[in-house]
Amino acid sequence: MNKTEKQKMLAGELYRPDAELAADHTAAEHWMARYNASGASSAAELHALLAERFRKVGKDAVIRPPFFCDYGSNISLGDGVFLNFNCVILDVVEVVIGERTQIGPAVQIYTADHPRDAETRRAGLEFGRPIRIGSDVWIGGGAIILPGVMIGDGALVGAGSVVTRDVAPGTIVAGNPARRRQPSAG
DSSP states (O other): OOOOHHHHHHTTOOBOOOHHHHHHHHHHHHHHHHHHTOTTSOHHHHHHHHHHHSSEEOTTOEEOSSEEESOSTTEEEOTTOEEOTTEEEEOSSOEEEOTTOEEOTTOEEEOEEOOSSHHHHHTTOBEEOOEEEOTTOEEOTTOEEOTTOEEOTTOEEOTTOEEOSOBOTTOEEETTTTEEEOOOOO
């Protein structure tokens, strides 16, 4: 049986965006327009809007608008997750964010990736690699999380960092590319 382009995308295989994926993306754009216009809504109303689109939305999870994503349906938020203003999640495959994780403003989380050779890119093929962010993680404003990265429980990612590799639990990383740092005294 031949897989659809959507099935290939969700499996992290090379896929070519087609009409079905375009329709899913358009539905997400309409949802984002509603969500991003809801800034004065109550926490309960925002939570209900997230639950309309996301795979999972834990208790007391909050995303401050504006917020941007590719589909939304591949995003899972644990209990007490907080994303500040202007975050972007390119969710062509699964993005899981663990309980009580806090994400600063303008953080970008990218699962979307592209072939390294020009010929395959020219053919319009792309793929995704899932991102998993553990519980009790803090990601500072403006950080970028690249495709396929796993961030362990209790880790801290400094503001403006570009995370290109997995981050071990309890580790502090910062910089471009993000590297392990020692905790400061205090």
